[in-house]
Amino acid sequence: MTILDDLKLQYKLGGITHRLIYWNVGCFLISLVFFYQFSAGNFNFPNWIALHTAAPDFLIFPWTFLTYAFFHDGFWHLLFNMVILNFASSLFLTFFTQKQLLGLYVLGAIFAGIIFVGAYFFLNLTASIVGASAAIMAVLVAITSYQPLLGVQLLVFGKVKLWQLTAVVLIIDLMQFRLDNTGGHLSHLAGAFFGWLFIQLLQNGTDLSKIVTAVLAFFANPFQRSSAAPFKKVHKNYTQTVKQKPISRIVTKDKTQQQIDEILDKISQSGYDSLSKEEKEFLFKTGK
Structure with a gap:
């Protein structure tokens, strides 16, 4: 099993x-x-x-309100964002679903992009941004708004409350607002606001992530239509009785499926890295 196969399997199971x-x-x-x-x-x-603030650009390429949130202008920019994303997402998924996380990430990025473009367009300034920071801020502030007193263990500072960590991040953004990368920090704060708004609406019964779920479902099955079963007229024969065989309630699993279930249980308990080389190869072969 090659490293590429291992990465493909982690992507599939993750x-x-x-x-x-x-x-x-x-x-x-x-x-x-x-x-x-x-x-x-x-x-x-x-x-x-x-994402550019010039009117021709964001009007001609409207998808840049999302694509900017997947590109980074440096390795350290990427590394820092991915560490925070992994941290915030793990906390978020303790209380919410995978679909809600994806919806929050996508909508947070779009909302922050709109605020960034709107503010710069109003001020007659031109700039462009890339980076997932705004979307990640939406996730971090969302889980902080829902569980502000949640304790988190930091490597240097020990155990702190989640709201304290998030407050420090927001204060740093506010302090750098007028120094450099004003547009980037503006989008971060917009993403943070959207994370708070997302939780407020969710607690009141409005799940904004369903918008993203519905759009993805539409593009995944653009031509699928739910068709009702045609009406069938059934004639019942009252003179003839048919002796039906008893239906077995016992469900048997084949050996392959049983082995897959055992490996998946092991992943859920100890993580993917706990699998042996043979187990990884078995999963990869059966998943093709």
Whole structure:
């Protein structure tokens, strides 16, 4: 089993957090190949990927309100964001679902992008942004709004309350607001506000993540239509009695399925890394 096969299996078995990280890392590798200027030592993202505040760009390429949240302008930018994403998502998924996490990430990015473009367009300024920070801030503030007193263990500072950690992150953003990357910090704060709004609406019975779920379901099955079963007229024969065989209530599993279930139970209890090489190869072969 190769490293590539191992990564494919982790992607298949992992949740939405793993997939978001894979997508961000994959986009970063793509940008290294196509958008990195080695002579200048920086990235030059085209206007159909980065979110630009110039009216022709964001009107012609409306998908950039989302694509900007999967590209990063440096390795440390990517690494920091993925660490925070993994941390915030693990806490979020303790109380909410995978679909809600994906919906929050996507809608948080779009909302922050709209605020960024709207503010700069109103001020007649031109800039562009990339990075998942706004979407990640939405996840972090959402779980903080829901469980502010949740204790988290930090490597250096020990155990602190979740609201204290989030407050420090927000204060740092506010302090840097006028120094550099004003548009980036503006989008971070917009993402944070959306995370708070998401939880408030959810507690009142409105789940905004269903918007993303519905859109994905539509594009996954664009031509699927639910058709009602045609009416059938049934003639009952009262003179003839048919002796039916008793229906067995015993369900038997084949050996392969039983082995798959045992491996999946092991993953849920101890994680993917606890599998042996033979178990990983077995899963990969049966998953094809």
